[in-house]
Amino acid sequence: MSTERRNLDGLVKPRSLVVIGASNDATRIGGRPLYLAREFGFEGNVCGVNPKYAEVLGFPCYPALASVPYTPELAIVALAAKDVLGALSSCVDKGVKAAVVFAGGFAETGTVEGRRLQEDIAELCRKTGLLVAGPNGIGLINVANKSYATFMSAVLDARPVLGGVAVVAQSGGACIAVHNSLHARSVGENYILNTGNEACVGFSEYVGYVAADPSTKVVAGYIEGLDGSDGFVEKMIELRERNLPTVLYKVGETPAGAEAAASHTARMAGSHGVFKAALRQLGAMRADDMEQLAELAYLAQFSHRTAGLKVGILTTSGAFAAILTDKFVGAGLSVPRLSDAAQAALRPHLPAIATVVNPVDITANVVNSPDGFEDALATMLRTDELDVVVFFSTANLIDGLTPQMVRAAGASSKLLCVLVTGQTRRVGDLEAAGIPVFRDTGRGASAVASMAHWNVQKETWKHWPRPVSPQPARRMSVAGVLDQARAGGRTSLDEKEGKEILARYGIPVPAEAAATHPDEAEQLAEDIGYPVVLKVLSPDIVHKSDVGGVKLSLANRAEVRQAYAQIMASVSARLPSADIQGVLVQQQAARGVELLVSCTVDPLFGPVLTVAAGGLQAELIADVAQRLLPISKEEAGELLAELKSYPLLTGYRGAPAANLDAVAELLASMSEMAVELKDDISEIEVNPVIVQPGAAMGGVLAVDCVVRLS
Incomplete structure (x- = not known):
């Protein structure tokens, strides 16, 4: 799909149309669009293509598209999947600029043949400029233009009322559900658009089109999955800047829901948590179900009235x-x-x-x-x-x-x-x-x-994202570490290398050094000062504690020597193929509140920062807040305050408050690092970050980290 601005008038506001595979039966897929054109008074030329008929539902019908005495602007293809490509090729030959394809049997099936058929359509569109809606969709409705390129029978039972809500949905059923709910409230619509499989035109491009129409007062969207190819983030920022209310409902909150959505649309559902965080920054309202989507679309019509939290x-x-x-x-x-x-x-x-x-x-x-x-x-x-x-x-x-x-x-x-x-x-x-x-x-x-x-x-968030000033010298300073890892065929850094990168971005890390022999470990412990921690050093091991790779609170040489031997024996027994490079001798941090801080590169939104309650129990607690990057130090402080465990940092039950300024500074530094290294690093996880209550500036330490390369 192209991200360039294309004129979709041929698809969404046609002046004439032809139904390829036309039927004289108004209840059939090939007859319904013709019946709707007559019923709703479409004012352009209408005809059918089917060698069986000379007339269909009162409109002229021709044996082939080439026989039509004029060039229709829109072709509605009501044929089986195997016949679609041929019909679209005939559209190109005739000079038809746009087509709606109803048939299923393409990439949504998950089969090699289905994916091939859809890719053939996409390739034809790329080569010729033909615009195609679908396949596997119920079509497009422009209420003002009276063009009903659809087989949706719901519009007969609940006739659309012209208004300002534009519905764009990646599901035909969702289109029907939202329309019915809006109609029950007497809410007017100007567009009802089902994107289908999006072989050519994607969700965000439709949103951009309806948003450019001055008659659109609210955009209501249903999303199953986005792949980042059609400029979703840019479109949402554009709508936010124009103060055009946008309400979105995205399925895929549970793993099972995400799997169902993917099988339905042949797209990955993406991270639901990231999506929820993103909508806040992008200025869209989020619905939790289909009925709420309609209700928020209704309420958003009154967005000229101010509303706040009191x-x-x-x-x-x-x-x-x-x-x-x-x-x-x-x-x-x-x-x-x-x-x-x-x-x-x-x-x-x-x-x-x-x-x-x-x-x-x-x-x-x-x-x-x-x-x-x-x-x-x-x-x-x-x-x-x-x-x-x-x-x-x-x-x-x-x-x-x-x-x-x-x-x-x-x-x-x-x-x-x-x-x-x-x-x-x-x-x-x-x-x-x-x-x-x-x-x-x-x-x-x-x-x-x-x-x-x-x-x-x-x-x-109206000023997000703020421009970022790259610092090439800093980027070059970490290139050696990254290049060395790649040269060795590695996909991740070991903890020591990861900490070196953190330190380059001003993130506090404990005093530490690597040892490859127990004697060396003993001497490093003496130099660093007790108590110390020993950890297995390996780019292959993420969860060191799970394999006996961590020993805490070591207070003398004997304990260090014993810990070294125990770590090597345990890790070798449990992970004999791991690349073990020795141990990391680390200053043991003082107790404090533990946070998990990670940066990942989302395929749709780019770098994302996650802050959570940290330590061994991080996954169990699931106390999480997220932001798209970059963020400032002030925004980092707002993010931190969203955690349920935030009171632990502010002096819970009389405990001394942590230095929140230092924590926000660390998060802002992580943001800079993630944005600057987004093409090199796919994930950075620091767990735990220890926040020491009552500490002065610098009272945070990045104690452990995992870095995965792109």
């Missing part, structure tokens, strides 16, 4: 005051207690029995005394103590209070959201005034929380 709850129910508080706090928002001044401003407008601390419970008594409601709501929208206001009540009360809400919202730029039980009749009036309405309180609260986080995050 929520004001106005309700007629004490129970829902508590329920919504739990929901918002659980989603990472706050429900702050209003100041005495704010409470005093509210009190005159509410019944004496009302609670005004936040949540503000006005009770069902508002039925009898509605006069103060508008002023109370306006007061909550005005105060700087709240970023967003949510009003919960029953349908009949919502209907009665709609005029007051419309007037209050009109005087504020903040997001006001209505959560309602029952079927309110005035949804349209509220939405027209910029007030979204949710009938499910839990899902509504979740959507508002996502929108609030998005508003904050897009400001935080």
Whole structure:
């Protein structure tokens, strides 16, 4: 797939179309696009190709594409997989610029034949410039253009309403599900695009196309896998810079889910954790299921209203005051207690029995005394103590209070959201005034929380990625270590070599040296100073403790000699083929909080930094925070604060706080190293980094590391 900007009008906004493999049966794949063209009033020329018919569903039909008396802009290929390439070749001969291929049986099958058939299509596209959607897709819909190059029957049961949500999905079923959910909410769409197997045009290129349309107000995407070939990161940054809301749902969170997605689309699902972290920096909202994708797309239409993390709850129910508080706090928002001044401003407008601390419970008594409601709501929208206001009540009360809400919202730029039980009749009036309405309180609260986080995050990351100034001299200073390893046919460095690279980037490491004989180990221990640690030195051994390759707290010569012998015997017995280069004699670090810090090169996003609770239990605890690189020292500090174990660094239960500035400095140095060496090193893992509570500057040590070469 090309990353260059191509004009996709022929695919997505055709002025004429032909169905190759046309059928006179509107329920068949070759008949449905013709039926939809007639049903929705497509204004361009339409015809079919099938030697069986002279006419199909009221349109002219020809025995071959060459017989068509004009050159259609789009060809819809409704043929079996084995006949697709021939049909596409005839499109090239006719001068047709674009084609939609419905058939399956290509790379998604996982077979050699299927992959070959798809590669043949891709090669034809590369050579001729033909644009192809699919194969293995349900097609493309442009609601404004009335072009329905699809066999999707759902559009007949739930006819699209023209609006501002563009749906782009790597699954036909996902297209249908999102469309149905949006339609149920009376949300208008301008595009419904299924990418299929993406032999020619990829997900990100479709996103770029719909985003360039001024009628697009929200992009809603479903992703199964991306391979980095169509500029996803660049497209997301472009949308973020234009402040165009983007909502994405990616499957593959579990290994089983990732495997299912890969078999469905013939692409690797990638690291889900990295993807979640990336969306935050790229300025997209993340959905957890298909229904939430539709809900966030609906809510994102109101993104011109500001929303932040401080929520004001106005309700007629004490129970829902508590329920919504739990929901918002659980989603990472706050429900702050209003100041005495704010409470005093509210009190005159509410019944004496009302609670005004936040949540503000006005009770069902508002039925009898509605006069103060508008002023109370306006007061909550005005105060700087709240970023967003949510009003919960029953349908009949919502209907009665709609005029007051419309007037209050009109005087504020903040997001006001209505959560309602029952079927309110005035949804349209509220939405027209910029007030979204949710009938499910839990899902509504979740959507508002996502929108609030998005508003904050897009400001935080709007300058990412910052330009990086390369330092060739530093890069050259580590070239010798890397070249020597490659010359020996190695794919990784030993711990000593890895630490040498860390030190070049200003990352503190313990005093250490390599020994190839017990006498040498004893002398090094004396020079370094007790206590010391002995570790097996081998580029082939990652988890040294698992093979008896580590001995701690050695306090004298005798213990060092004994430890040397035990390590050699244990490792040789368990890994007889390992390249053992001796032992590393290392200063034993003082106790502290252990972190794991790693940098990997993701195939889609490039260098990624991971920080986690470290030590032997790192994989069990799974306390992880991630960022795409590069990041600054300040951003590194924000990343660190996301760990659940962060309180251990700030003085948990009276313990002295660690030097957080030194930890952030280490993370920023790791970022520089990973970006600078991304073409040389595929992974750097430092585990543990020991953070010594109460330590002055430099109170961190990179105690152990693994470095894998690209």
